[in-house]
Amino acid sequence: MLENIVGKRYAVALANSISDDAGLSKALEGLGSFCETFRTEPKLKNFFAHPSIPQENKAGMVDELCDRFQVEKTVRNLVQLLTERKKILFLDPIREYFEKVVDARLGRARAGVTSASELSSEQTGKLRESLGRIYKKDILLETQVDESLIGGMVLQIEGLVLDGSIKNRLALLKQAIEKEEVV
Amino acid sequence: MPQFEQVSVFSSLIFWSVISFVALLFLLKKFAFPPILEILDAREKKIRDDIEGAEKINQDAEKLKADFDRQLKTAHEKANDIIQLAHDSSKKETEKSLQDTQGKVRQMIKEAEHEIQASRNKLLSEIRSYTAALTIASTERILKKAMDEKEQKRVVDETIEEVIQELEKRA
Numbered sequence: 430m431l432e433n434i435v436g437k438r439y440a441v442a443l444a445n446s447i448s449d450d451a452g453l454s455k456a457l458e459g460l461g462s463f464c465e466t467f468r469t470e471p472k473l474k475n476f477f478a479h480p481s482i483p484q485e486n487k488a489g490m491v492d493e494l495c496d497r498f499q500v501e502k503t504v505r506n507l508v509q510l511l512t513e514r515k516k517i518l519f520l521d522p523i524r525e526y527f528e529k530v531v532d533a534r535l536g537r538a539r540a541g542v543t544s545a546s547e548l549s550s551e552q553t554g555k556l557r558e559s560l561g562r563i564y565k566k567d568i569l570l571e572t573q574v575d576e577s578l579i580g581g582m583v584l585q586i587e588g589l590v591l592d593g594s595i596k597n598r599l600a601l602l603k604q605a606i607e608k609e610e611v612v
Numbered sequence: 613m614p615q616f617e618q619v620s621v622f623s624s625l626i627f628w629s630v631i632s633f634v635a636l637l638f639l640l641k642k643f644a645f646p647p648i649l650e651i652l653d654a655r656e657k658k659i660r661d662d663i664e665g666a667e668k669i670n671q672d673a674e675k676l677k678a679d680f681d682r683q684l685k686t687a688h689e690k691a692n693d694i695i696q697l698a699h700d701s702s703k704k705e706t707e708k709s710l711q712d713t714q715g716k717v718r719q720m721i722k723e724a725e726h727e728i729q730a731s732r733n734k735l736l737s738e739i740r741s742y743t744a745a746l747t748i749a750s751t752e753r754i755l756k757k758a759m760d761e762k763e764q765k766r767v768v769d770e771t772i773e774e775v776i777q778e779l780e781k782r783a
Contacts (some may be wrong), residue, residue, distance in 0.1 A: 595755060600748075
């Protein structure tokens with residue numbers, strides 16, 4: 430709950446401080462790099478969360494990371510502010526909410542597609558085009574492969590999940606057999 | 613008659629005889645009869661008292677008999693009442709015991725039926741679950757073998773169509 434509130438507040442502030450669309454995309458990319466680093470390096474989280482490590486050291490680390498990722502000034506300022514206010518660990522929800530804000534401002538929607546095998550460019554194109562037509566937005570399609578689905582695919586878009594995988598159909602069939610009344 | 617012809621001879625004798633008789637009678641009446649009469653009266657009184665006493669005893673005995681009969685009757689009635697009460701109580705106890713036993717038997721039957729039904733349902737559920745798992749596992753294995761690249765593409769194409777139709781329906 431608190432994460433959502435903090436995430437929303439800082440994400441909106443960051444979005445408001447960037448006027449051009451390209452800047453928004455770059456800022457999102459920069460935040461994504463930070464989050465990815467925090468995910469892959471758990472020690473980094475401990476470093477920022479540790480109360481006995483001086484604030485200057487944490488600020489120095491932020492500067493170093495910003496230089497490495499070559500992030501925008503606005504993102505650098507935001508991360509420094511979060512470090513000062515000891516809210517750096519809320520970076521994930523901030524990025525998630527910022528992504529939504531950016532997508533809304535740029536008129537685009539993200540769709541996640543999980544399939545049992547790699548989708549062809551023809552299939553992704555058709556999906557992107559159809560979804561864009563239905564939602565009237567540019568669609569950012571994120572695909573991933575999960576062989577356990579056996580066949581078909583699962584689509585996630587704007588909080589909606591449509592599961593057309595064979596795995597799901599088999600699960601439904603299993604439920605139907607289990608619920609079948611025997612006289 | 614010759615006897616009466618000699619009355620004059622014996623007149624003085626007769627006279628003295630009469631006088632003696634009267635005197636004797638007087639003396640007897642004066643001294644002998646009263647105690648005898650008294651004894652007789654006393655005897656008569658005693659006999660009468662005895663008779664009265666006997667009658668009274670008889671009456672008392674009758675009364676006692678009547679009382680005894682009445683008490684006996686009451687005792688009989690009480691005994692009958694007690695027997696009836698005991699009989700009723702025993703009957704009630706027997707009926708209650710019978711009802712209790714019948715109730716317990718009914719409850720046991722009901723519980724047994726529930727248990728049988730629950731076991732049946734559990735067994736059927738396990739059979740269904742096992743059948744479902746077996747069916748799905750077999751189907752999954754067959755499908756995995758059957759899903760070549762071409763089939764994968766066909767299924768994904770179909771799914772894309774279904775998803776798009778569903779989204780258009782919702783839009």
